[in-house]
Amino acid sequence: MLPQVTTAHYIVLSALLFAIGLFGVVTRKNVVVILMGLELMLNAANLAFVAFSRHHGNLQGQVFTFFVIAVAAAEAAVALSILMALFRLKGSVTLDDATELKG
Amino acid sequence: MPQDTLNQDFATILVFLVFGALFVIANMVLVGRLIRSKTKYTEGKSTVYECGEPTFGSAFVRFDIRFYVLAVVFAIFDVEVVFLFPWAAVMKSLGPVAWLEAAAFVGVLGVGLAYIWRKGDIDWIPAHGHTRQAGKTLPGELTTVPTDGVPAATIPAIATPAVAEAR
Amino acid sequence: MTPFLPLLAQETAKLEMSSMPDLSRMLPGGLLCLMVIVILVVDLVRGKGPSALYPKLSMGAIAVAFLMVLFGTVKAGAVGYGGFPSLDPDALSRIFKLVFLATGFVTVLFVERSRQAFGREAEFHVILFGALAGMCYLASATEMIGFYLAFETVSYTGFLLAGYKADDRRGAEAGTKFVMFGAVSSAVMLFGLSLVYGFTGSMQFAVIAEKLAAAGSQPALVLAAIFVFGGFAFKAAAFPMQWWCPDVYEGSPAPVAAFLAVASKAAVFAAGLRVLTYGGVSGSAPALSHLMGHDSSIVQTILICSAVATMTWGNFAALRQSSLQRMLAYSSIAHAGYLLMTASVIGTDKLGQEAMAGIVFYFLIYLVMNLGAFYVVTLMRRDAGTADISALRGMGRRHPVLAVSFAIMLFSLTGLPPTAGFVGKLQLFWPVVAKGYYLLAAVGLVNGAVSLYFYAKPLREMFLAAEVEGEETRLAPDGVDLAIVTAFAVPLVILGLFGWGNVTQMAMDAVARVP
Numbered sequence: 001m002l003p004q005v006t007t008a009h010y011i012v013l014s015a016l017l018f019a020i021g022l023f024g025v026v027t028r029k030n031v032v033v034i035l036m037g038l039e040l041m042l043n044a045a046n047l048a049f050v051a052f053s054r055h056h057g058n059l060q061g062q063v064f065t066f067f068v069i070a071v072a073a074a075e076a077a078v079a080l081s082i083l084m085a086l087f088r089l090k091g092s093v094t095l096d097d098a099t100e101l102k103g
Numbered sequence: 104m105p106q107d108t109l110n111q112d113f114a115t116i117l118v119f120l121v122f123g124a125l126f127v128i129a130n131m132v133l134v135g136r137l138i139r140s141k142t143k144y145t146e147g148k149s150t151v152y153e154c155g156e157p158t159f160g161s162a163f164v165r166f167d168i169r170f171y172v173l174a175v176v177f178a179i180f181d182v183e184v185v186f187l188f189p190w191a192a193v194m195k196s197l198g199p200v201a202w203l204e205a206a207a208f209v210g211v212l213g214v215g216l217a218y219i220w221r222k223g224d225i226d227w228i229p230a231h232g233h234t235r236q237a238g239k240t241l242p243g244e245l246t247t248v249p250t251d252g253v254p255a256a257t258i259p260a261i262a263t264p265a266v267a268e269a270r
Numbered sequence: 271m272t273p274f275l276p277l278l279a280q281e282t283a284k285l286e287m288s289s290m291p292d293l294s295r296m297l298p299g300g301l302l303c304l305m306v307i308v309i310l311v312v313d314l315v316r317g318k319g320p321s322a323l324y325p326k327l328s329m330g331a332i333a334v335a336f337l338m339v340l341f342g343t344v345k346a347g348a349v350g351y352g353g354f355p356s357l358d359p360d361a362l363s364r365i366f367k368l369v370f371l372a373t374g375f376v377t378v379l380f381v382e383r384s385r386q387a388f389g390r391e392a393e394f395h396v397i398l399f400g401a402l403a404g405m406c407y408l409a410s411a412t413e414m415i416g417f418y419l420a421f422e423t424v425s426y427t428g429f430l431l432a433g434y435k436a437d438d439r440r441g442a443e444a445g446t447k448f449v450m451f452g453a454v455s456s457a458v459m460l461f462g463l464s465l466v467y468g469f470t471g472s473m474q475f476a477v478i479a480e481k482l483a484a485a486g487s488q489p490a491l492v493l494a495a496i497f498v499f500g501g502f503a504f505k506a507a508a509f510p511m512q513w514w515c516p517d518v519y520e521g522s523p524a525p526v527a528a529f530l531a532v533a534s535k536a537a538v539f540a541a542g543l544r545v546l547t548y549g550g551v552s553g554s555a556p557a558l559s560h561l562m563g564h565d566s567s568i569v570q571t572i573l574i575c576s577a578v579a580t581m582t583w584g585n586f587a588a589l590r591q592s593s594l595q596r597m598l599a600y601s602s603i604a605h606a607g608y609l610l611m612t613a614s615v616i617g618t619d620k621l622g623q624e625a626m627a628g629i630v631f632y633f634l635i636y637l638v639m640n641l642g643a644f645y646v647v648t649l650m651r652r653d654a655g656t657a658d659i660s661a662l663r664g665m666g667r668r669h670p671v672l673a674v675s676f677a678i679m680l681f682s683l684t685g686l687p688p689t690a691g692f693v694g695k696l697q698l699f700w701p702v703v704a705k706g707y708y709l710l711a712a713v714g715l716v717n718g719a720v721s722l723y724f725y726a727k728p729l730r731e732m733f734l735a736a737e738v739e740g741e742e743t744r745l746a747p748d749g750v751d752l753a754i755v756t757a758f759a760v761p762l763v764i765l766g767l768f769g770w771g772n773v774t775q776m777a778m779d780a781v782a783r784v785p
Contacts, residue, residue, distance in 0.1 A: 052464065
């Protein structure tokens with residue numbers, strides 16, 4: 001018999017996803033790839049919410065997940081549109097090239 | 104959870120892992136040797152495809168920026184539907200107030216759609232900012248190049264990088 | 271582990287039984303949301319692009335909302351659907367709403383005065399109203415979902431405002447950096463929230479506070495607290511999430527930077543105060559004070575560490591700035607540090623309440639002095655095309671009114687006696703000292719002394735530096751500009767000399783929530 005999947009399994013998976021996402025965000029220079037990492041982090045939180053929702057037997061976590069999905073889409077839209085502006089001006093989407101402002 | 108149950112559970116996984124690995128290795132080394140053809144290695148074997156179109160250029164070309172605009176707009180409207188599913192599941196029992204609220208929600212989305220429509224962001228050929236150059240084709244557009252034996256309209260033009268660059 | 275559909279039916283039944291929430295108590299926020307749609311529709315119907323109509327429209331609407339908040343009655347108790355109270359428009363949120371709306375109004379005014387074209391585009395005002403609505407919600411949210419949504423609304427509108435001038439390289443870069451930092455920190459915060467939910471099984475702050483008090487300190491909770499603080503720190507521009515702040519403030523237009531520096535920061539502090547004291551100040555539920563107590567104090571440790579790092583980093587980095595706009599960004603970071611320092615002693619006792627009132631009071635002053643200073647930057651960018659401090663040279667002789675007013679604002683930002691800034695700083699430091707955190711207060715004071723040096727830089731340029739022939743200051747303020755600057759400077763002096771008792775009382779009333 002296979003082991004029963006408990007809430008803890010979900011949380012471990014979610015923590016792993018979060019860590020992978022964070023790793024991608026921290027190590028990558030290309031903004032589009034960073035956005036992918038972010039998406040992973042948000043979905044890790046989603047997974048945790050749904051797992052906890054099931055664990056506690058109330059719907060609030062699932063409801064939160066719906067909102068997070070919408071927020072993630074908005075985030076992608078906002079980030080991509082600002083990124084497009086940067087790309088038009090600089091011809092590059094790496095953070096290393098964003099060096100106009102410093103001091 | 105008692106320790107031995109836990110061990111048993113992990114034993115199951117171990118067995119699966121071992122069998123999985125053995126299956127792959129056995130197929131590659133033993134069964135594959137019996138089945139695959141006995142022809143020798145040639146130059147042609149190392150090409151990407153032995154059939155179809157030869158590839159050219161790099162896959163990492165710049166896509167036209169309109170794809171991004173459309174994709175972003177699509178993503179937003181697509182994802183908003185997520186709020187309508189739970190509502191739809193219980194719509195009947197909630198009565199007219201919930202219906203009105205969902206209508207208001209869709210109405211707000213409608214204003215957003217009207218906005219981008221009016222601003223020309225979902226036109227394939229943007230209504231503003233970009234004037235089409237004569238003689239050039241836009242990516243994905245069908246051209247009418249007369250060719251022998253083939254109906255003209257079925258040949259998709261290859262997107263010229265020059266067009267994307269010109270924007 | 272109940273299946274999904276029966277649960278949904280159960281929740282739906284709850285909804286049916288409950289009546290409609292009291293919408294009249296959501297009116298100001300509702301008006302702001304409505305304005306988003308209204309301006310979009312007006313733009314669609316007109317279809318003609320920029321117009322002077324939009325600034326007027328939005329200033330009018332913000333003024334109406336401001337009056338609605340100012341004269342509306344405050345009733346305690348949360349509003350929400352079906353046994354899920356989600357926002358509490360109480361006295362604390364009211365005072366912060368006034369701060370947001372005043373800042374919004376002033377921002378539109380500044381953009382108009384800066385004579386930049388984007389101020390007349392409908393989109394700018396749509397985004398601004400979105401930001402204001404999000405802030406108003408954030409200040410009164412009592413559960414996690416609403417809190418997170420409002421938080422993200424404020425964030426994304428902030429990104430869009432910062433990157434609004436996308437034809438400008440600096441604007442686009444500011445927007446990109448802002449988005450990257452903001453999105454990462456909000457994702458981290460969200461994961462922290464999911465852990466909190468996992469521990470308590472509830473989204474309501476009140477229930478969470480109760481459960482957490484019972485749970486005591488656990489490793490996972492420490493992790494959750496740090497994660498959630500990451501999100502707060504980003505919006506407050508506090509260590510370790512302050513890196514975006516100088517670049518964004520410098521790269522975005524000066525009025526937008528002013529809006530971010532005041533309204534955005536006030537919004538996150540409003541939410542932070544609510545979270546920190548949940549249940550504690552009203553006395554109904556055991557507060558997070560369990561975590562905030564002197565012995566087991568995860569939150570307090572985080573706050574103190576961040577406060578010290580933030581103010582030190584902000585003040586010392588400000589020393590070598592030559593751009594006034596960038597210097598004000600570091601100054602805003604340093605102020606976040608002072609506020610966090612005071613936030614670390616918030617509690618249920620009298621001193622704890624005074625600390626909270628001190629923060630509220632400080633925001634009222636910070637609003638005036640910081641917006642005033644950013645208006646000077648707006649004028650510099652408009653007339654001289656630069657925010658470099660050297661552009662102020664000789665202003666003391668050429669435009670004495672402007673120079674003296676600006677000097678008052680700088681005095682106030684430093685916290686020198688005849689101004690309101692002194693009173694504000696006093697109220698920030700007093701609870702910290704009275705509670706016996708002498709070392710913390712000493713660090714704050716040393717930082718104040720350091721800040722004296724960089725705030726004096728513009729003063730030196732304005733009054734002392736010799737003018738070079740042919741390089742006179744290009745600032746050409748007209749009557750309206752002078753009136754605006756004076757209007758920001760005079761209250762600082764009046765409030766500093768006398769009459770601040772009333773404001774203090776107002777702040778105290780706001781935090782002592784009626785049960």
